[in-house]
Amino acid sequence: MKSIKFINDLIEKAEVTTKITIYFATPSYPEDYDKYEKNLTYTNLNPLSIKGYVREISPESLVWRQMGLQEMGAKEIICKEKYKDWFKKANKIVIDDTIILL
Numbered sequence: 001m002k003s004i005k006f007i008n009d010l011i012e013k014a015e016v017t018t019k020i021t022i023y024f025a026t027p028s029y030p031e032d033y034d035k036y037e038k039n040l041t042y043t044n045l046n047p048l049s050i051k052g053y054v055r056e057i058s059p060e061s062l063v064w065r066q067m068g069l070q071e072m073g074a075k076e077i078i079c080k081e082k083y084k085d086w087f088k089k090a091n092k093i094v095i096d097d098t099i100i101l102l
Helices: 005-012 059-064 081-089
Strands: 018-023 025-028 041-044 048-057 074-078 092-095 098-101
Touching: 005 048, 005 074, 018 081, 048 059, 048 081
Parallel strands: none
Antiparallel strands: 018 048, 018 092, 025 041, 048 074, 092 098
């Protein structure tokens, strides 16, 4: 994907960016682990912090843009492309001391 210089400059400015903390997890298998019940326990690893531009999406916009069927709040994050896989593999995401994903 081709990067846009204006967006990269926007992400680097401290006035408009927000600190995003991403937690990854590792599975641990307890003694009573059953592969059919899948009763794994996940342990959070040390967090990694990135900078990104965060804005809220209105509940009505979620329905009209067909991003969701329920009218509930969501956040849109613009960051560097190399962090895309981090969001897919994250166990927990914290934006300004607010837990977004568990």
